[in-house]
Amino acid sequence: MKSHAKAVVIGGGVVGCSVLYHLAKAGWTDIMLIERSELTSGSSWHAAGGFHTLNGDPNVAKLQAYTVQLYKEIEEISGQSCSLHLTGGVMMADTPERMDFLRLAHAKGRYLGMDTELITPSEAKAMFPLMDETNFVGAMWDPVEGHLDPSGTTHAYAKAARKLGAEIVLRNRVVELTQEVDGTWNVVTEQGTIKAEHVVNCGGLWAREIGRMVGVELPVLAMEHMYLLTEPMPEVEEFNKSTGREMIGVLDFKGEIYTRQERNGILLGTYEKACKPWSPVNTPWDFGHELLQPDIDRIAPSLEIGFKHFPGIEKAGIKQIINGPFTFALDGNPLVGPVQGLTNFWCACAVMAGFSQGGGVGLALSNWMVHGDPGFDVWGMDVARFGEWATLRYTNAKVRENYSRRFSIRFPNEEFPAARPAQTTPLYDTMLANNAVMGDSWGLETPLWFAPKGSEPKDIVSFHRSNDFGAIGEEVCATRERVGVTEIANFAKYEVSGPGAEDFLNRLMTNRMPKTGRIVLTPMLNEFGRLIGDFTIAKAGEERFMIWGSSAAQKYHMRWFEKHLPKDGPRASEVRIHRFDQTLVGLSIAGPKSRDLLQKLVDVDISTKAFRFMDFREMAVGGAPCMVNRITYTGDLGYEIWMAPAYQRLVYKAIKEAGEEFGLVDFGMRALLSMRLEKNFPTWFRELRPIYGPFEGSMDRFIKLEKNDFIGREAAAKEQAAGPKLRRVSFIVDAADADVMGDEPIWAKVGDKDFGTVEKPHGYGAPRFDAGGKEVRGSNAAEGASAVRGIVDGNWRVVGWVTSGGYAHYVEKSMAQGYVPAVLAENESAGLFEIEILGHRRSARINVEPPFDPSGEKMRT
Numbered sequence: 073m074k075s076h077a078k079a080v081v082i083g084g085g086v087v088g089c090s091v092l093y094h095l096a097k098a099g100w101t102d103i104m105l106i107e108r109s110e111l112t113s114g115s116s117w118h119a120a121g122g123f124h125t126l127n128g129d130p131n132v133a134k135l136q137a138y139t140v141q142l143y144k145e146i147e148e149i150s151g152q153s154c155s156l157h158l159t160g161g162v163m164m165a166d167t168p169e170r171m172d173f174l175r176l177a178h179a180k181g182r183y184l185g186m187d188t189e190l191i192t193p194s195e196a197k198a199m200f201p202l203m204d205e206t207n208f209v210g211a212m213w214d215p216v217e218g219h220l221d222p223s224g225t226t227h228a229y230a231k232a233a234r235k236l237g238a239e240i241v242l243r244n245r246v247v248e249l250t251q252e253v254d255g256t257w258n259v260v261t262e263q264g265t266i267k268a269e270h271v272v273n274c275g276g277l278w279a280r281e282i283g284r285m286v287g288v289e290l291p292v293l294a295m296e297h298m299y300l301l302t303e304p305m306p307e308v309e310e311f312n313k314s315t316g317r318e319m320i321g322v323l324d325f326k327g328e329i330y331t332r333q334e335r336n337g338i339l340l341g342t343y344e345k346a347c348k349p350w351s352p353v354n355t356p357w358d359f360g361h362e363l364l365q366p367d368i369d370r371i372a373p374s375l376e377i378g379f380k381h382f383p384g385i386e387k388a389g390i391k392q393i394i395n396g397p398f399t400f401a402l403d404g405n406p407l408v409g410p411v412q413g414l415t416n417f418w419c420a421c422a423v424m425a426g427f428s429q430g431g432g433v434g435l436a437l438s439n440w441m442v443h444g445d446p447g448f449d450v451w452g453m454d455v456a457r458f459g460e461w462a463t464l465r466y467t468n469a470k471v472r473e474n475y476s477r478r479f480s481i482r483f484p485n486e487e488f489p490a491a492r493p494a495q496t497t498p499l500y501d502t503m504l505a506n507n508a509v510m511g512d513s514w515g516l517e518t519p520l521w522f523a524p525k526g527s528e529p530k531d532i533v534s535f536h537r538s539n540d541f542g543a544i545g546e547e548v549c550a551t552r553e554r555v556g557v558t559e560i561a562n563f564a565k566y567e568v569s570g571p572g573a574e575d576f577l578n579r580l581m582t583n584r585m586p587k588t589g590r591i592v593l594t595p596m597l598n599e600f601g602r603l604i605g606d607f608t609i610a611k612a613g614e615e616r617f618m619i620w621g622s623s624a625a626q627k628y629h630m631r632w633f634e635k636h637l638p639k640d641g642p643r644a645s646e647v648r649i650h651r652f653d654q655t656l657v658g659l660s661i662a663g664p665k666s667r668d669l670l671q672k673l674v675d676v677d678i679s680t681k682a683f684r685f686m687d688f689r690e691m692a693v694g695g696a697p698c699m700v701n702r703i704t705y706t707g708d709l710g711y712e713i714w715m716a717p718a719y720q721r722l723v724y725k726a727i728k729e730a731g732e733e734f735g736l737v738d739f740g741m742r743a744l745l746s747m748r749l750e751k752n753f754p755t756w757f758r759e760l761r762p763i764y765g766p767f768e769g770s771m772d773r774f775i776k777l778e779k780n781d782f783i784g785r786e787a788a789a790k791e792q793a794a795g796p797k798l799r800r801v802s803f804i805v806d807a808a809d810a811d812v813m814g815d816e817p818i819w820a821k822v823g824d825k826d827f828g829t830v831e832k833p834h835g836y837g838a839p840r841f842d843a844g845g846k847e848v849r850g851s852n853a854a855e856g857a858s859a860v861r862g863i864v865d866g867n868w869r870v871v872g873w874v875t876s877g878g879y880a881h882y883v884e885k886s887m888a889q890g891y892v893p894a895v896l897a898e899n900e901s902a903g904l905f906e907i908e909i910l911g912h913r914r915s916a917r918i919n920v921e922p923p924f925d926p927s928g929e930k931m932r933t
């Protein structure tokens with residue numbers, strides 16, 4: 073065994089082997105994989121081996137598509153078969169709601185380049201005759217589904233990696249990880265210590281224990297999972313013989329089951345409601361190639377539905393029930409990337425669908441390690457997407473909830489209850505007393521809307537407008553016409569200070585830093601000139617800046633800030649960065665009467681001239697020391713008021729009392745998001761994401777190319793010079809009783825004009841390599857884009873996609889934001905666009921100027 077390596081991958085399951093293969097392929101050959109036992113000794117060996125491309129997050133879906141396409145490549149390089157069966161599969165809907173869900177998934181698939189098709193139950197039955205089609209109302213066909221041999225596939229990755237120069241050491245457990253002052257990792261194994269620059273945690277069932285070796289509690293939990301195998305079935309054999317085909321895979325939402333052909337019989341697996349965590353606190357190191365005791369009672373309710381829906385299976389004898397553990401993060405997607413607060417410690421774990429996702433995870437992580445960037449929008453599986461609130465018990469509750477809902481629909485207005493309330497502000501009880509319907513905002517309870525007095529504060533979940541519609545409308549109108557107050561504790565807040573603070577921020581941000589007492593809005597770019605952040609920054613003092621950003625991106629942004637802090641020499645102490653999280657909370661007041669209200673609570677002049685739009689000031693509000701920004705996301709006259717939690721109740725009470733004479737109302741996050749829509753304001757993670765350039769994102773006025781050199785400047789200058797191919801635009805949509813939710817296709821009546829160059833970006837910038845280590849661009853399945861050009865219907869063509877939207881209550885319009893070809897972005901003609909909502913194409917018109925206060929007069933008053 074070598075004593076030094078550039079990178080050590082811990083764990084020889086399908087994920088570790090994929091990471092090893094991709095690192096070697098990218099040119100890092102001085103790498104090792106250390107496996108405790110034999111390859112596949114965690115969950116990989118007893119997997120059902122199914123794979124598919126669909127995922128709730130379109131970016132993860134694309135990486136799944138890459139994984140499926142990769143199998144041929146690793147078979148060729150390794151000479152090891154993966155036993156690939158590309159059968160295709162259907163998802164069965166038993167209710168109109170589930171059919172709506174499939175329509176949405178199908179619509180998304182259109183611009184992702186997926187070849188899904190909506191079909192009838194009878195058509196599904198023709199491909200899987202064991203079903204009773206009368207139980208269903210419709211189905212969606214996906215040709216890129218199938219199954220493979222889990223062990224063969226893991227070995228194919230491993231052999232291919234070895235051929236490219238990687239070393240694999242078996243029967244050798246990693247027992248400790250320590251780090252030298254210079255950053256070198258000591259990987260202490262049973263067979264000796266390896267010095268490594270990078271360590272990758274691919275520990276699968278033991279990923280949590282490996283995290284603990286470096287002081288990190290990863291939000292990952294193993295769950296027991298059962299599938300059964302039937303005896304050979306004559307119906308299956310007969311179908312194979314008469315059609316020459318294998319039976320397809322079937323996913324049944326109602327039964328929470330999946331089923332497919334296995335040899336001459338059937339495999340049927342369940343995601344049962346009465347699910348059970350495995351080893352919830354510690355995973356035993358001596359757990360080996362053994363299976364868990366099956367518990368048929370637990371899956372009986374699912375089987376009952378399964379046998380009703382697929383009567384052919386009930387008659388068959390059960391040959392074996394497999395019960396094995398595998399891991400999940402809170403939302404069911406993997407945990408990938410560098411862990412914030414550590415150097416060169418990487419994760420690729422909680423991969424619950426290793427045979428759908430393993431390849432994509434390996435590609436993204438190897439790009440990240442070798443080139444400093446994943447090369448794709450991997451937010452959906454970034455290890456930074458959960459905060460410190462995701463403790464062991466929180467994780468346990470959320471993973472169980474996620475498992476038991478694996479095949480359930482999530483409605484756009486649906487909030488999940490497990491592990492809540494976790495974090496609360498001092499106003500939590502007050503908000504409940506005000507009849508607030510609360511939502512979970514990165515682990516924090518946040519008011520979404522206020523139900524009318526006397527009615528139950530509860531969402532009726534739906535794809536259509538629901539019971540919050542009227543109440544939100546009232547909150548918006550009262551705020552726009554008088555004044556409203558809302559909690560904004562769920563923003564991210566940071567302080568950057570020290571003599572180097574301004575230079576540091578100038579290097580990271582695209583806009584000029586403000587003068588003392590002033591505020592700017594500024595995007596942040598990566599080296600490839602893609603959007604990785606959008607912030608409000610105030611200069612609070614000579615060497616002190618306050619920063620506000622997206623709550624969910626706190627760890628993601630801290631990781632970036634820390635990476636770029638001056639590290640060595642005299643400058644190392646020049647910049648300090650502090651993340652407040654919930655040690656700083658806030659309230660925002662907005663509306664034409666907000667100044668009069670605030671003036672009653674402060675002892676300084678806040679008239680238009682004394683406290684201008686985009687000013688920042690520290691002042692006592694209602695007697696509490698606060699920081700006040702003259703800016704709000706409503707786009708109205710208004711203020712954001714920030715205080716220590718100990719003062720929040722005092723300030724809120726003062727605002728409520730002073731506001732009485734102005735007709736003050738409480739408003740929630742949903743009203744705030746409705747108001748931003750009518751101002752055409754974008755949101756982080758919907759409109760603005762790392763797949764877009766700043767000019768594509770229509771952020772032109774915040775990009776100051778002529779200021780100092782900043783990260784991404786060169787790439788941004790190129791984007792501007794060439795002209796962005798895409799533009800973010802706002803639409804007014806002729807909707808019925810449902811508004812857009814995001815990811816809907818945008819159609820344009822452009823005849824046979826081909827916008828072939830306009831594609832939904834997925835990857836960007838980072839170079840990728842072929843198996844021989846040669847750089848390739850544009851040829852990889854997961855590269856850049858999803859072809860939208862192929863989708864044509866007469867004179868209509870899909871030209872773009874929606875990022876978010878909803879009902880803009882003050883202007884009484886259904887609105888959407890999204891990306892379209894730049895040549896169409898200013899075309900406000902009626903009849904040019906349609907947006908597909910729940911399978912129906914609705915006419916839509918671009919609205920270049922925001923429908924509310926287009927001149928911005930109100931917020932500047």
Ligand SMILES: Cc1cc2nc3c(=O)[nH]c(=O)nc-3n(C[C@H](O)[C@H](O)[C@H](O)COP(=O)(O)OP(=O)(O)OC[C@H]3O[C@@H](n4cnc5c(N)ncnc54)[C@H](O)[C@@H]3O)c2cc1C
Nearest residue numbers: 083085087108113114115116120121122246276425426427
């Ligand atoms: C019953 C069942 C059915 C499934 N069906 C499917 C399916 O149809 N499709 C699908 O895609 N997925 C399926 N899965 C899930 C799939 O098995 C996992 O997604 C996949 O195995 C995860 O692989 P991994 O490499 O992350 O983890 P693991 O397979 O758990 O591998 C981790 C490896 O790390 C090693 N290790 C851990 N700690 C150390 C250490 N300290 N030192 C050295 N080595 C260490 C372990 O020995 C192990 O070999 C199923 C799982 C089960 C249980």
